Amino acid sequence: MEADSGESALARLEEQPADIILTDMVMPRMSGLQFLETVKKLLPRTEVAVMTGHGSIETAVQAMKLGAYDYITKPFSPLEELRLFLRRMAEKVRLVEENQFLRERTETETELHGIVGASAKIQDVLRMISRLKDTRTPVLITGESGTGKELVARAIHFRGSFANSPFVAVDCGSLVPTLIESELFGYEKGAFTGALKSKPGLFESANGGTIFLDEIGELPPEMQAKLLRVLQEKEVRPVGSNQKVKVDVRIVAATNRDLESAYRNGTFRKDLYFRLNVVTVHLPALRERPTDIPMLVHWFLDRYAPGKPVEVTNSAMKCLLEYEWPGNVRELENCVERAIALGDRQVIDVGDLPPALASALPGGEPAGAAPVFTTTDLEDIERATIQRVFEQVKGDKAMAGKMLGISRATLYRKLKRYNIGTRAAASAVLQ
Ligand SMILES: Nc1ncnc2c1ncn2[C@@H]1O[C@H](COP(=O)(O)OP(=O)(O)OP(=O)(O)O)[C@@H](O)[C@H]1O
Ligand SMILES: [Mg+2]
Structure with missing residues (x-):
């Protein structure tokens, strides 16, 4: 986009911001420096380069102080010089943006420390x-x-x-x-x-x-x-x-x-x-987002039995998933703490859960060591959780693994098993 004065450039920028701008220094009415200053206020991330004639190094320096990206002296010969100059400038904008994106992403990552949940x-x-x-x-x-x-x-x-x-x-x-x-x-x-x-x-x-x-x-x-x-x-x-x-x-x-x-x-x-x-x-309420339960359970297991991998049997997890949780996350936390305190610290089974949970199991009979249900429900939840995290991190596997708290190898295995992250799934995410 082109403009023939600082004023008209500003008017156009308000409608359609630009990433990079090349401006002359000597212009009618608004000077290049004034223009630069206004743009920097209006669009702080836009990079502005100035064109100066020979011998006006002083204004160039002033422009740099006001936040110009760089200056280029007229006339540009060969034109290729200008092209390279603009390409470098665009590259800088891209890098800054990418950096910003990464920073935002790390922020969401740290947010996961403390508030757990992928729903x-x-x-x-x-x-x-x-x-x-x-x-x-x-x-x-x-x-x-x-x-x-x-x-x-x-x-x-x-x-x-x-x-x-x-x-x-x-x-x-x-x-x-x-x-x-x-x-x-x-x-x-x-x-x-x-x-x-x-x-x-x-x-x-x-x-x-x-x-x-x-x-x-x-x-x-x-x-x-x-x-x-x-x-x-x-x-x-x-x-x-x-x-x-x-x-x-x-x-x-x-x-x-x-x-x-x-x-x-x-x-x-x-x-x-x-x-x-x-x-x-x-x-x-926790019952409105049961898919967060497995993650929360592991989070609290890690808090109450740090460094010791404690296994939760399928039947126990099923109880945890089906319970209504009137006391929400606090009740779940207490439940895990209790199971650790009273159990053998290796396996949490239905018997380690409070009676209210154990009796919530369909059929009413407390399950023994043998699973009384298929694993399909758990798989559904796992699939949904991984899918959601994967979408959230836009397919970044390292990040997804970290968020889910599983190793990269495990993640790859699960992605393959659930057919997540294939081309079809990825394009569905992009829509
Ligand atoms: N999403 C979560 N991830 C991890 N821990 C959680 C989460 N939500 C709640 N907790 C934990 O559950 C417990 C209860 O949380 P908190 O005290 O913030 O709840 P509350 O809504 O203020 O409850 P109340 O209304 O009873 O005061 C705390 O130990 C907290 O750390
Ligand atoms: Mg409170």
Whole structure:
């Protein structure tokens, strides 16, 4: 694309950004330097090279300082020189982009440390975390008990650019109602009996960072009103004080209650609800994403029996897969911990699981060592898991192996067995 002045080039760039730009220095109205500066602001990743006449090395240097890729002196002879120059420039843009892509990918990889799951639902959550971690947007995390709300709140804080600032978690459900205000906002000396000296509240302690208001649905109505005011005014007034203190705190709230119906039936303030709920991250119940169960089981086995490969029999895994998990991931974690503590630390079989799980087995009879079912279900799950991870990493086998926690050789074997990653499968992914 071509343009005859800096202004018209900018107008066209706004509609259609370019990767590389070659600009003259001496132009009517807007100079090459001004143009360069504006482009760098508008499209920071676009590379701009400048053309200078002989003897104008000074402007060339100035252009470099403003972030130009390079300069080339006119006239270009032979033309081949210009062609090579532009090719190198395009190559740089490509490398930078590739680098960015790799960096984003490593980020998702590290995200897997801590929040385990390959299901589409949990991957959505990870993507949300990535998007939110460097912002100050209020976030409301919803989900049943044990689905990982606190884990996600911490991930939003500790994986982002505010990781070095404070993270303060407050369990609104367990605070004594009469003390909530002084806990959150602090108090002055003498504000009440026992207030021997003044104390900053949790909001002040979280200044510059994140306050995690867990079980926000449990907050009594008058505290909801006070919290709303703090969010609006960005300042707190310690109990017994008439001075307000400025606070800059990012709010992450969590609830396992249905806050929407709570505000509809009047038990939760609607205005507060909308303040907190700028973005919602919903954590799916474990029974909605059973394909994550095998991965979670291995994750917890590794945590509770590190370095010792513990085998889970097919019947035990089947029980784990079929159970409803009302306590979600926390219940699964407890279940694995218990099996390790009570079992022989080599094999986990149905007998090592809590009775509620063992009786969930179809037919009601506890399975012995002999499998009472075919392995098809497990294979389906395995296939689905591998397929999903494979799609996610766009066919990068080394990465897929790492994410699945299996060796490269095993991965190759499984890919072949399930016919994943063949040409047909790959093109299906690309659509
Ligand atoms: N996707 C996950 N991967 C690994 N561990 C998880 C995952 N989700 C939850 N956990 C683990 O499960 C346990 C419960 O998680 P967490 O405390 O974050 O849940 P919660 O939603 O806050 O529960 P509650 O509503 O009961 O407070 C924690 O030990 C956490 O590390
Ligand atoms: Mg919690």
